[in-house]
Amino acid sequence: MEKRRRIVVVGGSAAGPKAAAKARRIDNDAEVIILQKDADLSMASCGYPYYVGGFFDDRNMLICTPTGVTRNPQFYFNAKAIDARVNTEVTAIDRAGRTVLFRDTVTGETGELTYDKLIMATGSISRIPPVPGVDLEGITTLQSMKDADFLRKIGDEGKIKKAAVIGGGLIGIETCEALQLAGIEITVIELLPQLLTFLDWELAKLVENHVRSKGANVITDNGIAAFLGENGKLTGVKLQNGTELSCELAVVAIGVRPNVKLAQESGLEIGETGGIRVNEYMQTTDPDIYAVGDCVETLNRITGRKVLAPYGDLANLQGRVAGENAASENCVTFPGTIQTGICKVFDYTAGSTGLSEANAKRLGYDNIVTVINASPDKPGFMEGKLLVTKLVADKKTGMILGAQCIGPGNVNRQIAQWAMAIQGHLTVEDVVNADLPYAPPFSLAIDHGIATAHILQNKMKGRMKGISCAEVHRKVTSGESPFLIDVRQPEEFEQMRLGIGETLMPLGALRKCFNEMPKDKEKEIICYCKISLRGYEAALVLEGNGWKNVKVMEGGVLAWPYPREK
Amino acid sequence: MEKRRRIVVVGGSAAGPKAAAKARRIDNDAEVIILQKDADLSMASCGYPYYVGGFFDDRNMLICTPTGVTRNPQFYFNAKAIDARVNTEVTAIDRAGRTVLFRDTVTGETGELTYDKLIMATGSISRIPPVPGVDLEGITTLQSMKDADFLRKIGDEGKIKKAAVIGGGLIGIETCEALQLAGIEITVIELLPQLLTFLDWELAKLVENHVRSKGANVITDNGIAAFLGENGKLTGVKLQNGTELSCELAVVAIGVRPNVKLAQESGLEIGETGGIRVNEYMQTTDPDIYAVGDCVETLNRITGRKVLAPYGDLANLQGRVAGENAASENCVTFPGTIQTGICKVFDYTAGSTGLSEANAKRLGYDNIVTVINASPDKPGFMEGKLLVTKLVADKKTGMILGAQCIGPGNVNRQIAQWAMAIQGHLTVEDVVNADLPYAPPFSLAIDHGIATAHILQNKMKGRMKGISCAEVHRKVTSGESPFLIDVRQPEEFEQMRLGIGETLMPLGALRKCFNEMPKDKEKEIICYCKISLRGYEAALVLEGNGWKNVKVMEGGVLAWPYPREK
Numbered sequence A, B: 001m002e003k004r005r006r007i008v009v010v011g012g013s014a015a016g017p018k019a020a021a022k023a024r025r026i027d028n029d030a031e032v033i034i035l036q037k038d039a040d041l042s043m044a045s046c047g048y049p050y051y052v053g054g055f056f057d058d059r060n061m062l063i064c065t066p067t068g069v070t071r072n073p074q075f076y077f078n079a080k081a082i083d084a085r086v087n088t089e090v091t092a093i094d095r096a097g098r099t100v101l102f103r104d105t106v107t108g109e110t111g112e113l114t115y116d117k118l119i120m121a122t123g124s125i126s127r128i129p130p131v132p133g134v135d136l137e138g139i140t141t142l143q144s145m146k147d148a149d150f151l152r153k154i155g156d157e158g159k160i161k162k163a164a165v166i167g168g169g170l171i172g173i174e175t176c177e178a179l180q181l182a183g184i185e186i187t188v189i190e191l192l193p194q195l196l197t198f199l200d201w202e203l204a205k206l207v208e209n210h211v212r213s214k215g216a217n218v219i220t221d222n223g224i225a226a227f228l229g230e231n232g233k234l235t236g237v238k239l240q241n242g243t244e245l246s247c248e249l250a251v252v253a254i255g256v257r258p259n260v261k262l263a264q265e266s267g268l269e270i271g272e273t274g275g276i277r278v279n280e281y282m283q284t285t286d287p288d289i290y291a292v293g294d295c296v297e298t299l300n301r302i303t304g305r306k307v308l309a310p311y312g313d314l315a316n317l318q319g320r321v322a323g324e325n326a327a328s329e330n331c332v333t334f335p336g337t338i339q340t341g342i343c344k345v346f347d348y349t350a351g352s353t354g355l356s357e358a359n360a361k362r363l364g365y366d367n368i369v370t371v372i373n374a375s376p377d378k379p380g381f382m383e384g385k386l387l388v389t390k391l392v393a394d395k396k397t398g399m400i401l402g403a404q405c406i407g408p409g410n411v412n413r414q415i416a417q418w419a420m421a422i423q424g425h426l427t428v429e430d431v432v433n434a435d436l437p438y439a440p441p442f443s444l445a446i447d448h449g450i451a452t453a454h455i456l457q458n459k460m461k462g463r464m465k466g467i468s469c470a471e472v473h474r475k476v477t478s479g480e481s482p483f484l485i486d487v488r489q490p491e492e493f494e495q496m497r498l499g500i501g502e503t504l505m506p507l508g509a510l511r512k513c514f515n516e517m518p519k520d521k522e523k524e525i526i527c528y529c530k531i532s533l534r535g536y537e538a539a540l541v542l543e544g545n546g547w548k549n550v551k552v553m554e555g556g557v558l559a560w561p562y563p564r565e566k
Helices: A015-026 A045-052 A073-080 A145-157 A170-181 A201-213 A261-265 A312-328 A357-362 A411-423 A428-432 A448-460 A469-477 A490-495 A533-544 B015-026 B045-052 B073-080 B145-157 B170-181 B201-213 B261-265 B312-328 B357-362 B411-423 B428-432 B448-460 B469-477 B490-495 B533-544
Strands: A006-010 A031-035 A083-085 A088-094 A099-104 A110-114 A117-120 A124-126 A162-166 A185-189 A217-219 A224-230 A233-239 A244-246 A249-252 A256-258 A289-291 A341-345 A348-354 A368-376 A386-394 A400-407 A483-486 A525-528 A550-553 B006-010 B031-035 B082-085 B088-094 B099-104 B110-114 B117-120 B124-126 B162-166 B185-189 B217-219 B224-230 B233-239 B244-246 B249-252 B256-258 B289-291 B341-345 B348-354 B368-376 B386-394 B400-407 B483-486 B525-528 B550-553
Touching: A006 A015, A006 A110, A006 A312, A015 A031, A015 A073, A015 A117, A015 A312, A015 B533, A031 A088, A045 A145, A045 A170, A073 A083, A073 B533, A088 A261, A117 A312, A145 A170, A162 A170, A162 A244, A170 A185, A170 A201, A170 A249, A170 A341, A201 A217, A201 A341, A201 A348, A201 A386, A201 A400, A201 A469, A233 A249, A289 A312, A341 A411, A348 A411, A357 A368, A357 A386, A357 A400, A368 A448, A386 A411, A386 A448, A400 A411, A411 A448, A411 B411, A428 A448, A525 A533, A533 A550, A533 B015, A533 B073, B006 B015, B006 B110, B006 B312, B015 B031, B015 B073, B015 B082, B015 B117, B015 B312, B031 B088, B045 B145, B045 B170, B073 B082, B088 B261, B117 B312, B145 B170, B162 B170, B162 B244, B170 B185, B170 B201, B170 B249, B170 B341, B201 B217, B201 B341, B201 B348, B201 B386, B201 B400, B201 B469, B233 B249, B289 B312, B341 B411, B348 B411, B357 B368, B357 B386, B357 B400, B368 B448, B386 B411, B386 B448, B400 B411, B411 B448, B428 B448, B525 B533, B533 B550
Parallel strands: A006 A031, A006 A117, A031 A083, A117 A289, A162 A185, A162 A249, A185 A217, A483 A525, A525 A550, B006 B031, B006 B117, B031 B082, B117 B289, B162 B185, B162 B249, B185 B217, B483 B525, B525 B550
Antiparallel strands: A088 A099, A099 A110, A124 A256, A224 A233, A233 A244, A341 A348, A348 A400, A368 A386, A386 A400, B088 B099, B099 B110, B124 B256, B224 B233, B233 B244, B341 B348, B348 B400, B368 B386, B386 B400
8 A cells, every 4th residue: 555645734823724724635645734833723813903903802713714613633633634733843854854853832742753745834933123121021012812812901901001013014003003993092113214115105104194193103214222111011112213102012013034943954945035945836945845924935926036925815825835736746836926915004905016116116127107196986976985096017018017005995906906917917008998897886987096007108108297296395395496286176275285385276267377377388387186187187288288397296185195284 | 270170079978078088188279079968968877876776865976076066068168178068969970071960959959060080979778678558657767867866756755665677787786776775665577587697697696685685576587568557657567477566666777779870870880789880999980980988889808709888987998099099090999898897786796707607608618617606705703794706717728708706795806806817818827826915804815716716726627526506406406316415513504504405414524424425436426515615625535535426516505596494
């Protein structure tokens, strides 16, 4: 009789169990073993912030199947014939002997297991700032069930009044919302000039404004210098600029790094990014060892470079690929990531796919074109909500390189469709006439994303000279004096306006008011409205009547990230 | 001085105004004239059902800009320098003389206008069943502002108790919901065996069950034979099978046909579909005449055939193309449609893009493969709601040909991403590892659409033998006796079950119960669970243990469109 193949999986959070389950499905005869250091298995770790924030109360929902069965070793054994061992830490891999050594974290007992194929899913480790005071009581991360339980208890008890969230990335923002909903006064502290670095600055700033509008404090461009404490307990944080803030709780969310200790000690190659190097089969430099999830580096499909992409969805997809390959010899590949992400931020959603302008430039893409578009997601009569999108495309080919979208509107659909568009190598010209689902409860007749492509097409054809809010702001604050015209109705101007020296000139009156326009036809004129659709029409009218240097401020008043007069 | 180009647009609903606005933007010097038969301009006609249903009260929102300015001739003149003439019906086109003849529908005065380029946007006409009694008072369509006002008034007055909606397509279903919300007892009458023919039967039936669950009556496979009346007023409808139903109101929604009278009389070519024939520039057989919107036929990008696609979004996109071409010689093209559609059905959404299985087969695609998948759209802890998707792909190449999705979950995102996938010519293999936005408020870790591709991939690789609910129902009712096993938990079985002779055998106990399985290893066994993920695992276990003819009922209990025992 043929020997049963033994597949050992190290790690039981997301990618590991998926790999194990897939391996079992592919090879019904294989022996599939998961070695999991923690007490829990297959935790929905992306759900922690929502448990902490009180979106649901039953913590078991994080470790149960949809029908309420806890994913414990018994479940794995009965439902999947997988031997899942918890509290079992793998301490070393003997690659020559194809053996793993492990230790029971409760009893301390050790043991070893041979394998035919090994799948490493060792996950990631929270980065901790190298500053004094990190061991004080009251400092936590939000990376484990234990962390989630700790923070949920704090929220439920209602004793803690002030907390600092160190880091304004995805997890930082989700944690900020969760704790703020629990009634805690929050300050988010971010070292970089903006929150959510998957967004370009202008969009991140709009998100920041929304976070502030919810009562949370945001400090950017300022890192933590020290945690302050008394009697071993956290009492505050000191920032790099000397500011001290009092707080009784600090959540560190400055990102994660791949947990590659075991891989490194075993002599597997680690990539420049710090993640385990794998090929398209999710195979490490040892052909008998696969690696998946947060511990690996992943190919960026757009740039061709390796990146770290610690996302739960990719972990699952990689697990599926590695599980199949480990069970049946390499036959399926993982193509990589386009770094799609999405994040709830109170009543806003922020999402991104592909390259931001900043990332594109950092990577040497200098022949790109971008546009910002603001519009409702649905008609006004169906209570449409604002979306602000920034699209990045290659100037020569028109290929879509990236899209970001934020706002209270349906960002989810926008990012999903852009992600598919990028994976289908669609160009701006393709998207301009895309056939997308339209009915008033679901979108505008011309979908927000299609309209964004229309504007970018107009820019690329030279019909519209766009200028960003940031550039207008720079001009105004540096003393340049472009002729600024707001082409909205007087009522709209009364309700909300920038107050940067603009002239109100409603589009409908524009053709009668050319005498109020600059005499110098070379003078720089910048038009805008609420979302700059009327602004665009105004620019065309002025250009049609001889003005030569007319620009449209992209996204209009709704995309303006700076303080307004009104 | 060069003569100003005159562009005349016939029709002022959706495609016409868009074409006019685009022409104006392209050529600031052109004279742009809209001739509109109705009193209103640029009506958001897709919004009528929501106005009737009371989703909003201000009817002006249907004819206003987002900032509340009514899109009347004054608005078009001031904001766009477009001469929009309402109550102006074009009665003839003198192509040789490049002249249109028109008549004021209020005063009866006639006139004529020469054109350089003409754009026809004459829309569509509601089909009316050729049966006795169609002129009775109380019979209407929902195609004009007048219709919308009439039905809204009926809803507000609350006098009418019973109404019939003739036709179970998009508009019929939207009207059904609108009137039902107004407290009227509704019966939807559909000639075909199902509602919403853009869906395959199984999915349409699930939608029908939902409509019934809201208290509306649905009669399929039965057309109207006559409208019945007394003293000129509608009192009921008689169906083709002889049934008579009393009702005081009937809304006819059996579809629309292109309004091609003017085009036909002018000698323009009409396609086999009944729509005006246009090329990729939206140009008719007369190079000086373009046509856009519901009155034209459109290329189906998947099949290469001409189809009628009377959708508001396509009308706008076509208008944009024709407007540009008319203003600047042919330079942009419209690539066609993939027939994407979406519809709100009470708490459900139903959407489709590309080809359904029925349509594919009708068109001769016989080498296709399909799958049905049911799952929540988000994790249970974020209150995920059901989605049921049917995916259609080419068996040889794996190219996605179509996707349909229904349910209370986020159908909008699913259809939007499938539409982009089809436009990017993605295959099942591509979608299997798609990188889509994931966070618990927005999707499952493995998105529902990706999971659907996973299942289809498993089918295509021969790992899963799927069987549709319809086929299982046929077997059971025709006296075949496959061995049916429901592999859910006993509690689930108690709450809800099919009752078609199945054996309850929870997945977790399956490996211990082989002795309860058929002795004959060739016996047909059909496994399922709530959504058939556990059903698939059960099938693999049985196959791994020697049973040779094991199938999985796709979509499980949640996709079963027939009555259940519980």
